Amino acid sequence: MAEAAFSLSALRRRGSSALARRGSSAAPSWLVLPLVAVALLAALPLAYVAWQAAAVGWAGSAALLFRPFTAALLASTLELAAAVTLGSVLVGTAAAWLVERSDLPGRSVWRVLVPLPLAMPALVSAFAWLSLTPRVEGMAGAVLVLVLAEYPLVYLPVAAALRGMDPALEDVARSVGHGPWRIFGRTVLPQLVPALSGGVLLVTLHMLVEFGPLALLRVETFTTAIYEAYELSYDGAAAAMLSAVLIALCLCVMAAELLLRGRRRFSRAASGAIAAHAPARLGHATLPAFAGLAALLGLALGLPVAMLAYWLLLARRAALPLDRILSAVGDSVQLAALGAVLTTAVGLSLVLAAFRRRGRMAVLAERLPFVVHALPGLVVALALVYFCLRVAPVLYQTTALLLVAYALLFLPLAQTALRPAVEQVPPAMEEVALALGRAPWRVLLTVTLPNILPGLSAATLLVFMQLMKELTATLVLAPTGVRTLAMELWAQSSQMKYGTAAPYAALLVLVSGAPAYWATVELQKRRGRR
Amino acid sequence: MMLSRSRRAVAGGGLLLASLLGAAPGRAAEAGTLTIYNSQDEGPVEALAAAFEKKTGIKVAFRDNGAPALARQIVDEGDHTPADIFYAEYSTALVTLADKNLLAPLPGDVTAAIPAQFNGAKHDWVGVTARSFVLLFNRKLIAEDKLPASIMDLAKPEWAGKFAYNPRAAAFLEMVVAVEKQKGTEAAKAWLTGLKANGKAFPKNTAMVLAVDRGEVELAVNADNYWLAVAKERGADTLDARVHYIGNKDPGALLTVSGLAIPKFAPHRAEAERFAAYAVSEEGQKVLAEAAGDVPLRPGVVSPTALKPFASLDPSPVSAAEIGDAASALDLERAVGIN
Numbered sequence: 001m002a003e004a005a006f007s008l009s010a011l012r013r014r015g016s017s018a019l020a021r022r023g024s025s026a027a028p029s030w031l032v033l034p035l036v037a038v039a040l041l042a043a044l045p046l047a048y049v050a051w052q053a054a055a056v057g058w059a060g061s062a063a064l065l066f067r068p069f070t071a072a073l074l075a076s077t078l079e080l081a082a083a084v085t086l087g088s089v090l091v092g093t094a095a096a097w098l099v100e101r102s103d104l105p106g107r108s109v110w111r112v113l114v115p116l117p118l119a120m121p122a123l124v125s126a127f128a129w130l131s132l133t134p135r136v137e138g139m140a141g142a143v144l145v146l147v148l149a150e151y152p153l154v155y156l157p158v159a160a161a162l163r164g165m166d167p168a169l170e171d172v173a174r175s176v177g178h179g180p181w182r183i184f185g186r187t188v189l190p191q192l193v194p195a196l197s198g199g200v201l202l203v204t205l206h207m208l209v210e211f212g213p214l215a216l217l218r219v220e221t222f223t224t225a226i227y228e229a230y231e232l233s234y235d236g237a238a239a240a241m242l243s244a245v246l247i248a249l250c251l252c253v254m255a256a257e258l259l260l261r262g263r264r265r266f267s268r269a270a271s272g273a274i275a276a277h278a279p280a281r282l283g284h285a286t287l288p289a290f291a292g293l294a295a296l297l298g299l300a301l302g303l304p305v306a307m308l309a310y311w312l313l314l315a316r317r318a319a320l321p322l323d324r325i326l327s328a329v330g331d332s333v334q335l336a337a338l339g340a341v342l343t344t345a346v347g348l349s350l351v352l353a354a355f356r357r358r359g360r361m362a363v364l365a366e367r368l369p370f371v372v373h374a375l376p377g378l379v380v381a382l383a384l385v386y387f388c389l390r391v392a393p394v395l396y397q398t399t400a401l402l403l404v405a406y407a408l409l410f411l412p413l414a415q416t417a418l419r420p421a422v423e424q425v426p427p428a429m430e431e432v433a434l435a436l437g438r439a440p441w442r443v444l445l446t447v448t449l450p451n452i453l454p455g456l457s458a459a460t461l462l463v464f465m466q467l468m469k470e471l472t473a474t475l476v477l478a479p480t481g482v483r484t485l486a487m488e489l490w491a492q493s494s495q496m497k498y499g500t501a502a503p504y505a506a507l508l509v510l511v512s513g514a515p516a517y518w519a520t521v522e523l524q525k526r527r528g529r530r
Numbered sequence: 531m532m533l534s535r536s537r538r539a540v541a542g543g544g545l546l547l548a549s550l551l552g553a554a555p556g557r558a559a560e561a562g563t564l565t566i567y568n569s570q571d572e573g574p575v576e577a578l579a580a581a582f583e584k585k586t587g588i589k590v591a592f593r594d595n596g597a598p599a600l601a602r603q604i605v606d607e608g609d610h611t612p613a614d615i616f617y618a619e620y621s622t623a624l625v626t627l628a629d630k631n632l633l634a635p636l637p638g639d640v641t642a643a644i645p646a647q648f649n650g651a652k653h654d655w656v657g658v659t660a661r662s663f664v665l666l667f668n669r670k671l672i673a674e675d676k677l678p679a680s681i682m683d684l685a686k687p688e689w690a691g692k693f694a695y696n697p698r699a700a701a702f703l704e705m706v707v708a709v710e711k712q713k714g715t716e717a718a719k720a721w722l723t724g725l726k727a728n729g730k731a732f733p734k735n736t737a738m739v740l741a742v743d744r745g746e747v748e749l750a751v752n753a754d755n756y757w758l759a760v761a762k763e764r765g766a767d768t769l770d771a772r773v774h775y776i777g778n779k780d781p782g783a784l785l786t787v788s789g790l791a792i793p794k795f796a797p798h799r800a801e802a803e804r805f806a807a808y809a810v811s812e813e814g815q816k817v818l819a820e821a822a823g824d825v826p827l828r829p830g831v832v833s834p835t836a837l838k839p840f841a842s843l844d845p846s847p848v849s850a851a852e853i854g855d856a857a858s859a860l861d862l863e864r865a866v867g868i869n
Contacts, residue, residue: 069868072867134746480593495736495759
């Protein structure tokens with residue numbers, strides 16, 4: 001029964017979508033409100049940067065933009081982004097191929113283990129490495145630490161694509177005499193492009209806006225320099241000018257990704273059963289491959305966990321400030337939970353509006369958050385401070401304003417998780433309820449929401465985990481006296497007090513990392529199944 | 531059945547949200563709480579606040595950030611500022627606010643407790659503690675008598691690759707102003723150019739202590755309190771990094787002043803004045819001295835951790851008032867390309 005309903009909805013989506021979407025407004029008209037709010041708020045950071053530039057004038061802006069320091073930052077930011085992206089692509093793709101396509105022993109165990117470093121926030125692993133050896137300071141060390149943290153973002157989509165690929169194409173290539181490398185290069189790799197480009201976009205954007213781990217590892221990029229300028233200069237212009245360059249960079253990356261993905265299409269005409277892939281025999285390469293994966297996990301997960309354990313055992317001798325630790329857990333959980341609920345609610349209204357009442361405004365509002373997602377948290381936070389003090393000073397330094405920043409920064413995450421769930425609810429169900437005379441808000445509450453509950457909870461969880469780790473916006477916007485786990489870890493580890501920092505780091509992994517791993521893998525599975 | 535369970539889940543979620551909202555963090559909202567915008571190391575200021583709370587019953591809440599960030603925040607906040615006290619690690623932040631007429635005058639007995647050269651010219655901010663710029667050196671790599679006699683020498687080629695400095699620290703900007711005042715702007719620019727060529731730029735002061743200690747560099751331009759903090763955590767005897775006071779009125783022997791002020795629009799002026807008075811009182815200064823590597827500025831209160839008596843430091847004669855907001859130093863650094 002349920003299956004019939006789903007395939008019906010699939011049919012509708014593919015076929016007469018115009019008919020299905022035209023008048024069926026289970027999405028009440030007040031859904032336009034969040035659309036307008038999001039569009040306005042998302043424009044704020046851009047307006048803020050323009051405003052600051054205007055305040056120092058053209059000459060002042062140009063002097064700040066075209067100083068030698070900016071060029072040095074540009075070089076190091078690009079170097080970092082390129083190296084980490086390339087490293088993640090190589091490591092992630094190789095690991096995915098080994099796990100999905102080779103006869104490596106214990107593949108079912110590797111399948112669980114390889115994406116596990118998702119549970120280790122980069123701020124924590126940077127702290128752990130740094131507390132082991134100062135040699136990780138600098139570009140090479142940062143690339144190492146960040147590749148180990150980011151490769152699962154390439155691994156997951158590539159592994160899913162390798163699983164879903166039709167082996168017939170490779171069989172054809174084999175039958176005309178292509179060797180294994182050539183098959184990978186000419187047949188498999190082109191089919192991986194969509195999965196890879198998604199991963200590449202994610203990793204590159206992460207690197208452009210990453211802050212905490214880079215500041216700890218002493219690598220200067222635009223984000224750390226913006227923070228430094230914010231911490232050093234008595235006017236906001238220097239930080240704003242650097243932000244402008246960073247925003248331009250992020251937009252370039254997103255545009256490049258759109259171009260890259262837009263041109264290629266890889267789909268199977270028939271969605272019939274996929275024949276199983278015959279695993280490639282590794283032969284003599286088995287041992288090195290096995291050792292390589294083991295080393296990867298040892299460095300990405302084993303080492304940080306061991307360092308945390310070391311510092312915790314050491315710290316047991318001293319008195320742990322339990323009150324302070326508990327209050328940080330409380331603050332973190334409260335803020336992240338509230339933020340996750342708000343973000344998911346707004347995200348849901350955007351997704352519903354986009355699906356049920358199309359139109360330019362809806363499309364724009366649905367996409368705008370993705371642009372803001374490319375902005376560093378600090379810029380968004382500074383923009384909110386600036387406008388809040390001028391428009392609504394009552395909200396200044398309240399939880400409410402921080403939650404707005406959270407929503408702005410993490411809406412895309414909620415939207416991505418919610419879209420498949422909403423897609424699967426047949427509009428016919430809502431139409432029937434409407435036709436039977438239920439008010440639109442009751443239809444939303446009694447028909448739509450219960451049906452998307454799994455997607456809704458996955459989205460909330462996902463946002464919650466990200467918010468637990470959020471640092472830069474929280475530093476600027478948190479109400480006076482609030483100290484989250486991430487803030488404490490940042491404060492203690494930047495003063496090199498490793499023992500004091502360790503409990504916060506460990507809790508951050510437990511409360512945010514472990515469920516983040518679970519949620520991401522679940523989401524990936526669900527996407528794989530569709 | 532299925533549906534009603536989901537509905538219960540929705541309702542449960544709503545309840546949870548409502549309870550979370552009710553308990554939303556917002557401690558400073560408590561009536562009568564003194565809000566301190568603090569850019570000084572937490573330890574000493576929190577010790578001071580705890581002692582103050584115990585003595586007066588007035589509760590204290592902190593907002594921590596860098597001095598310039600907090601100063602800019604007070605400017606942006608204008609008459610909405612929730613800050614009752616601005617406790618600044620660097621005098622430049624206090625001068626910036628004083629120049630914009632955003633500080634309230636302090637009671638005469640507060641400023642009188644501290645020698646005038648450490649206070650604001652208009653009696654609107656008061657110095658509380660000071661640190662001294664020093665040369666940190668690794669005792670295994672270089673003998674103390676081989677160290678450069680002046681901070682100016684670091685621009686010479688013989689020191690290339692041997693030292694660390696933190697050009698984007700607010701304190702370093704103060705030293706750049708001191709070099710400007712004592713040697714002239716051109717000399718300061720040449721000096722910075724030399725530092726850029728010779729030195730390793732570090733973004734963190736504590737990291738420099740550790741870099742000297744493990745021998746990554748022989749020397750570092752740093753303030754003494756960072757060494758004291760590391761020594762406190764690891765034991766002074768275990769450190770190969772040592773402290774050398776340059777003295778001789780060299781710009782490299784500059785004292786940087788941390789102080790406090792009451793913003794003009796502070797909501798709790800009376801309580802803030804009590805806090806200011808406590809911070810410069812003998813009792814308050816002793817609390818600070820116990821908890822910090824910074825030296826108390828009230829005459830007669832002696833720091834138990836000081837490596838050298840305050841009176842014998844022979845520091846740079848450039849005062850906090852002369853350093854001002856150090857904007858010229860930022861311009862110089864940008865011209866040279868280290869900022």
